[in-house]
Amino acid sequence: MVISLKDQVIAITRPLNQANQLVDLIRKYNGIPYVAPTIELRPCQNKKKILKILNRIFNTQIDYLIFKSVNAVFFFLSCLHSLHQKENFLKKLNKANIIAIGPKTNAELKNNGIMASLIPNKYNSEGIFETLKEKNLMGKIVVIPQPKKIRNSLAKKLRDFGAKVFTIPVYEITLPKDYFKVLTLIRDIINGKINIITFTSSSSAINLVRVARKNKLGIELRKSLNKCMIAVIGPVTQKTLENLGVKSNIIPKDYTIEAMINSLIKFLNQEREKD
Incomplete structure (x- = not known):
């Protein structure tokens, strides 16, 4: 079984000061991290x-x-x-x-x-x-x-x-004081440049949609999110996305970023085996 995230562009929406660990995990498995925090603490x-x-x-x-x-x-x-x-x-x-x-x-x-x-x-x-x-x-x-x-x-x-x-x-x-990166992420999702989006909290999902709606991109974003792979931590985050009209593909049993990445790799391998 190939354990790899090669060529997968993976968006990280968690706060900037907490993104590094997820960045390192994605790079460890040859993925391409895309850091665009949608929340600030x-x-x-x-x-x-x-x-x-x-x-x-x-x-x-x-x-x-x-x-x-x-x-x-x-x-x-x-x-x-x-x-x-x-x-x-x-x-x-x-x-x-x-x-x-x-x-x-x-x-x-x-x-x-x-x-x-x-x-x-x-x-x-x-x-x-x-x-x-x-x-x-x-x-x-x-x-x-x-x-x-x-x-x-x-x-x-x-x-x-x-x-x-x-x-x-x-x-x-x-919301981050400067949410230009969030808006850029939204446009890149709509333009098909992102393969996987990670949400580690409800707030990260809510703020992404909030910025999209503010810029009249809400409907396009929702449609595009449902064409991407969505990895989340916890049923609360999953439920929030569901209420926003977005389906989650990867929901690990353990509520950690390590478990999320492992579940993501397993999901990708299953999808590759279908091909």
């Missing part, structure tokens, strides 16, 4: 609101601190540092259970001197919930750092089981 500016939430937390014992991404770790600790609250908060973690959604988030915690006590078998929100629902959550204090304006189904489920959940908006997901 920025720290939340409403520090007063964050401090208000933190002050409420400081008055009680934290039972669970849940990190659902590397970004959540980075921006949460950066926020604590900028508010001069990092030392105070870390003291509150004496008896807390630290949960990392997966190995990369766990590694980011370790790099900051924080040890996770739990990583779910499934690297997603459902995996975290399946682990915690077996415990007595009534009255337990759960803290979840997260992006601004993102619906948190995990928080709702935990509240339904009696937990007191504090979500802290520590960063926001926006």
